[in-house]
Amino acid sequence: xxxxxxxGPEVGTRATVPIRRVSLHDEVVARLRExxxxxxxxxxxxxxxxxxxxRFGVSRTPLREALKVxxxxxxxxxxxxxxxxxxxxxxxxxxxxxAVMAVLEAAAGEAACRRIRDSEIxxxxxxxxxxxxRYHAGDRPGYxxxxxxxxRRIVEIAGNxxxxxxxxxxxxRIRRARYAANLSPARWDEAVREHEAILAALVARDGTTLxxxxxxxxxxxxxxxxxxxxxxxxxxx
Amino acid sequence: xxxxxxxGPEVGTRATVPIRRVSLHDEVVARLRExxxxxxxxxxxxxxxxxxxxRFGVSRTPLREALKVxxxxxxxxxxxxxxxxxxxxxxxxxxxxxAVMAVLEAAAGEAACRRIRDSEIxxxxxxxxxxxxRYHAGDRPGYxxxxxxxxRRIVEIAGNxxxxxxxxxxxxRIRRARYAANLSPARWDEAVREHEAILAALVARDGTTLxxxxxxxxxxxxxxxxxxxxxxxxxxx
DNA sequence: GCTTTTCATTATGAATGCAAAATGCATTAC
DNA sequence: GTAATGCATTTTGCATTCATAATGAAAAGC
Numbered sequence: 001x002x003x004x005x006x007x008g009p010e011v012g013t014r015a016t017v018p019i020r021r022v023s024l025h026d027e028v029v030a031r032l033r034e035x036x037x038x039x040x041x042x043x044x045x046x047x048x049x050x051x052x053x054x055r056f057g058v059s060r061t062p063l064r065e066a067l068k069v070x071x072x073x074x075x076x077x078x079x080x081x082x083x084x085x086x087x088x089x090x091x092x093x094x095x096x097x098x099a100v101m102a103v104l105e106a107a108a109g110e111a112a113c114r115r116i117r118d119s120e121i122x123x124x125x126x127x128x129x130x131x132x133x134r135y136h137a138g139d140r141p142g143y144x145x146x147x148x149x150x151x152r153r154i155v156e157i158a159g160n161x162x163x164x165x166x167x168x169x170x171x172x173r174i175r176r177a178r179y180a181a182n183l184s185p186a187r188w189d190e191a192v193r194e195h196e197a198i199l200a201a202l203v204a205r206d207g208t209t210l211x212x213x214x215x216x217x218x219x220x221x222x223x224x225x226x227x228x229x230x231x232x233x234x235x236x237x
Numbered sequence: 238x239x240x241x242x243x244x245g246p247e248v249g250t251r252a253t254v255p256i257r258r259v260s261l262h263d264e265v266v267a268r269l270r271e272x273x274x275x276x277x278x279x280x281x282x283x284x285x286x287x288x289x290x291x292r293f294g295v296s297r298t299p300l301r302e303a304l305k306v307x308x309x310x311x312x313x314x315x316x317x318x319x320x321x322x323x324x325x326x327x328x329x330x331x332x333x334x335x336a337v338m339a340v341l342e343a344a345a346g347e348a349a350c351r352r353i354r355d356s357e358i359x360x361x362x363x364x365x366x367x368x369x370x371r372y373h374a375g376d377r378p379g380y381x382x383x384x385x386x387x388x389r390r391i392v393e394i395a396g397n398x399x400x401x402x403x404x405x406x407x408x409x410r411i412r413r414a415r416y417a418a419n420l421s422p423a424r425w426d427e428a429v430r431e432h433e434a435i436l437a438a439l440v441a442r443d444g445t446t447l448x449x450x451x452x453x454x455x456x457x458x459x460x461x462x463x464x465x466x467x468x469x470x471x472x473x474x
Numbered sequence: 475g476c477t478t479t480t481c482a483t484t485a486t487g488a489a490t491g492c493a494a495a496a497t498g499c500a501t502t503a504c
Numbered sequence: 505g506t507a508a509t510g511c512a513t514t515t516t517g518c519a520t521t522c523a524t525a526a527t528g529a530a531a532a533g534c
Binding site for chain 2: 023025061064065066068069072073074080093096097099100103104106107160161162163165166170
C-alpha cells in the first residue's frame, strides 16, 4: 500500500463488499436468456454460435457453455452438429406450466399464511396498492411487474426455497407467453378483484381460502394466456 | 473391407435407426451426475477439473460444459476461480423437496384419476405386486426401485409433462438422501400399507382420496428421510 | 518464535486451432 | 427439365494453448 493508492471508497465503513466480477459465462447466460425471453430471438430460429459471439463480443467457449445451460433450462434445444434453436412455447406447454404454478402457489399461500409477519403483510399491501394504482393508470407493464412481484413475494414468504426456485424458473419461462399484452379490460378488472381477495385472505391468515383463491386466480390467468397464445401462437417478427 | 462394407445389421428390416453417436458432453453430464448421485463424490468435496478429465478421458472443454449444466441443476456449486464442489443435501433442503414433491404428487394423483385407463391401472397393479413381493423378500433396493417406478408412472399418467419433468428432477436430486437404507421395519410396513391404499384409490378413480393419501405418504417419507439425514448428515467416506 | 511477504506452482477462465460433420452450390447424369 | 452427385465453404465438437487468479511454501521482518 505505497501511497493511498488502492484505498477503496470508505474503507472500513462497510463490511467486505465482494467485488462483483461476474464471469463471462454467467453474463452470457443472463443476456442470452433475456434475448430469448424478450422474443428478440424468435422461437424456432436457428442460433448460430458465430452470430452470438459477435453480438456479445466473446469467444465460442463461454458462449457454448451458456448454450448448454439454457438447453438444460429448456429455453433452447441443441441439435447435434447443427447448433441450437429457440424452443417454441406451445399452448399445451403453457397450460401445463400454469397448472404446476397453480399447485405451487396454492401450497405456498397456505404456508405463507402460517408464517407471514405483520411487517410482511404491510409489504404485500404496499405492493398491492401500487399495483392497483398502475391498474387505474392503465399501465400494463407496470401492473404486470407488480403483479409478478406480489406472487413472488408470497412464494418467498412461504419459506420453502426449493419451491421458490422451481416457481421462479417457471415464472421466467412463462414470460415468453407475453399474455399480459392481450389482457382484456374485463379480465384485467377481474384479476384486480381476485388480488383484493387474495390480499384479504393473507391479512386474515386464512390459508385454506388463500390456497383456493390462488388456484382459481391461476386458472383464470392460464385461460387468458391460452387465448393469447391461440391468437398469436408463433413468431411475431 | 471395400466390399459390402456399410451393410448395417439387417438392412431394411428395421426402420432407419439413427446411429447413436452421443456427444461427449452429454455422456460426461450423465456420468458425472451418476458419480454425484451414487455418492462416489462425497458432498462438500472439491472437484478439480483435471481429476475428472483423467477419469473420463476427455479434455476440459466438454467437462466444463458438463459442470455448468450440473451446477444449473443444483448438484454442484461453482466457486468463481476455485472450481466446483459437490453440494451438500441439507436436512432442510430435503424437507423442502419432499414438501414440493408432495404437492406435485397430490396434483398428479388427482389428474391421473381422471385420465387413467384400465390398462394403466393393470400396469400399476403389476408394479405394486412386484413391489410387495420385494418387500416380503426383504429386498430393499428392489423395493425402492419399484416404489419409485410406481410414483413416477402415476405422475406420467397425469399427462402434464412439465410437472413430470420437475418431479423427475426432484426425484433425482432427492436420491442423494439415500433414506431407503435406513428404512425401519415399522416404517417399511406402514409404507406398504399406504401403497395399498393408494392403489385402491387409483382403482376407484377417487382423485380426492388419492391426493390426500399421497400427501400423507410423502409426509411420512419425508419424516423417515429427515431421521436418516439427521443420523448421518455428512460425508460417509 | 511468529507473522508477513514474496515467489513458484497449480488450477481456472477464456481464446484459438484443428478435424469432422453439415450446408450450399455447381455440375453431371438421366 | 429434374434429380442426384461431388466439391467448396461454413459450422460445430473437441483439444490445446494462453493469461490470470488462487494455493502453498520458503524467506524476510518484527
